[in-house]
Amino acid sequence: MxxxxxxxxxxxxxxxxxxxxxxxxxxxxxxxxxxxxxxxxxxxxxxxxxxxxxxxxGQSQFAFVRGHSFEARVKADGGAELIRLLHERLADGTPVPGPDDVDVPDLSAAGPEGRTARTALALREATAAGRWALLDHPLLALTVGGTPAYLEPDAVVVHPDGGWTVVEIKSFAMIDGAADSAKVGAAARQAAVYVLALEGVAEHAAEHAAVRHRALLVCPRNFSNVPAAALVDVRKQLSTTRRQLARLTQVADLAAAxxxxxxxxxxxxxxxxxxxxxxxxxxxxxxxxxxxxxxxxxxxxxxxxxxxxxxxxxxxxQALGRAVRSELGSLTTVESVLAAARGEAGDPGDPTVAALRRAQALRAEALAGAACR
Ligand code: SF4
Known part of the structure; x- marks a missing residue:
């Protein structure tokens, strides 16, 4: 292949x-x-x-610089602020960790293979230590279609109980605790890829190592430079990603065809x-x-x-969007939709065709009313 x-x-x-x-x-x-x-x-x-x-x-230079300065702020003080945000979201009643409670292992190594091996070792050591640890820009490997893909999440946090949480730091704003759902969805899909790669590492780590399926999303609060955070459940994205990556092995069939x-x-x-x-x-x-x-x-x-x-x-x-496409059933072209609405084609017993004709009649009625006024 x-x-x-x-x-x-x-x-x-x-x-x-x-x-x-x-x-x-x-x-x-x-x-x-x-x-x-x-x-x-x-x-x-x-x-x-x-x-x-x-x-x-790609991002504009301005957005790039702003994103970097925001990330640096979130990870300041040896990751204490980031861990505090995560701890606050977990609300598990454990004491708030201070700067001295967080380890930040050095992950530098030569080449991608060296960096992934160093990351795996740091994850194992941090899990065994039973303390908070922040892995800043670790490197993970995921085998896709027979070749390794190297992935670099913004951070991974190791919890004292052996849990591992993926952290995604984004520059889009979180306003009153909510952010653009399309952007959150894209961040969740990206986090799910990291979770999948981390699960491969966890298999060879301590028994109590467990990759958490809720990623921490950190964004600027209300357009300020102050971070706000939310835990995002990525289980759905994880199973979709797993399925889709498994299908990549079928790429050989596509190539052969x-x-x-x-x-x-x-x-x-x-x-x-x-x-x-x-x-x-x-x-x-x-x-x-x-x-x-x-x-x-x-x-x-x-x-x-x-x-x-x-x-x-x-x-x-399809060019009109997935939601419209799924509403139109067997009508796959715009012309066939218009013809069905005009009553020139389509089975009147088909609920989609009936709905289109009703909409067309209402439109004609509204236009006639507007012309009389
Ligand atoms: S339809 Fe075209 S633009 Fe959309 S994902 Fe496929 S290749 Fe990319």
């Missing part, structure tokens, strides 16, 4: 999967296109640019020199793999503009 995926990608180095990519995969489990391209390590950003549909991704000669290699060997592969050829390769476009892709996938254009060309109702 590795060989076939490497052929699809071409000679470029594979783009490693990170927690954000794995979380995005879990968010759109029906998309074979993303699963195959990520499984093959294709640079989707470069591919989108070659297709003439680049996505504007592609027409002979399909490649996502952006370069074309040309008499010893290299030239860019024609856009049409790349588009045909991308379109040979089924996609499941939804407007949410715009915030999560580099190929979103290409897939949206294709969905619009196909007049697909």
């Amino acid at each position: 590795r060989q076939r995926l490497a052929e699809l990608r071409g000679p470029a180095a594979p783009v490693p999967l990170d927690a954000r990519a794995l979380a995005a995969l879990a968010a759109n489990p029906g998309c074979h296109r993303r699963a195959l391209l990520d499984g093959a390590g294709v640079d989707k950003g470069a591919l989108a640019r070659a297709l003439g549909a680049p996505a504007a991704f 592609l027409p002979e000669g399909t490649t996502f290699d952006l370069c074309l060997a040309d008499d010893g020199r290299t030239a860019t592969r024609p856009e049409k050829e790349l588009a045909a390769a991308v379109d040979a793999v089924a996609a499941a476009y939804a407007p949410e892709c715009l915030a999560a996938c580099e190929l979103a503009f290409h897939c949206r254009a294709r969905a619009r060309e196909a007049d697909a109702v």
